Amino acid sequence: MATLRETDLYPPVKAWLEALGYVVKGEVGAADVVACHPGEAPVIVELKTGFSLQLLQQAVARQAVTDAVYVAVPRWTGKAGWRNFKGNVGLCRRLGLGVLSIHLEAGAVQVHCDPAPFRPRKSKPRRARLLKEFTARAGDPNAGGMTRETIVTAYRQGAMKCAAYLAGAGPSRGAEVARATGVARATTMMRDNHYGWFERVDRGVYALSESGRAALGA
Structure with missing residues (x-):
């Protein structure tokens, strides 16, 4: 099996963006993918063969250019892969990043979240349980x-x-x-x-x- 490369993700991502009406070019400045549409802010997509700290750092750095930043990785495999992927989607939401998964065999792109400011929802029951345990615990035994x-x-x-x-x-x-x-x-x-x-x-x-x-x- 050939080693997966970031360039393998480019064709389906480009086709997806072009279908949305964007003009797409690869490796513009420091960005892997840049898509432009008249009257709109540019869209940047960072490509990686898997989630990593480097991917998130690069994507966050691109937010200095535009708010419309996505990360794109190959589609997960198995239940464990889905759990890890789902956790990374949650992290990207907090960072204001969009997430795309690429089904390479089908050449399909799935959008899991779009770039948007993160507004965390506080859980009153969780806070109540936390404070109840804090108050009830004697001293600091741990x-x-x-x-x-x-x-x-x-x-x-x-x-x-x-x-x-x-x-x-x-x-x-x-x-x-x-x-x-x-x-x-x-x-x-x-x-x-x-x-x-x-x-x-x-x-x-x-x-x-x-x-x-x-x-x-x-």
Whole structure:
């Protein structure tokens, strides 16, 4: 199989732009593709055989010339390729860049987004969850950059308080644990037993499991 080159992307991109009424020329100044139409700002397309930091840097640099800047890459293959491509489209939206994918066998161009100023939509539920966790977490138990498996959350801190109480008091009712530890969700935590630290010994009564003792270092 021949090695894919950026020049392989040029014919379908040129044909697509010409079908829209543009006059198209390759390698004008620093731009891979420049398309002009009377009365409109020029369109610039940067060609690459795959997404890269260099591609994005080049495209952003072209925004000093025109707002109408696209990046063009070959069409993805497979589910993993689509996930990566979709993530890169989101990044390009934030940068105000348009994205084209090229189906080389068909010579077809697909537009995934057009160049436009990015207006991020804030998620109130996500912000609320973030601030709830921040407020509920005691101290700063995690170093930034840790892996997800080792992060101490407010939930884990609450479960540790329940486990520590049971280690000293023995089997107890959920309401007793909640009052003693200040963990309002103590009964639910012990019933759900997310970490495997608790065991139900009677209705509403919980004890510390061997896994719980190991977690406490008891």
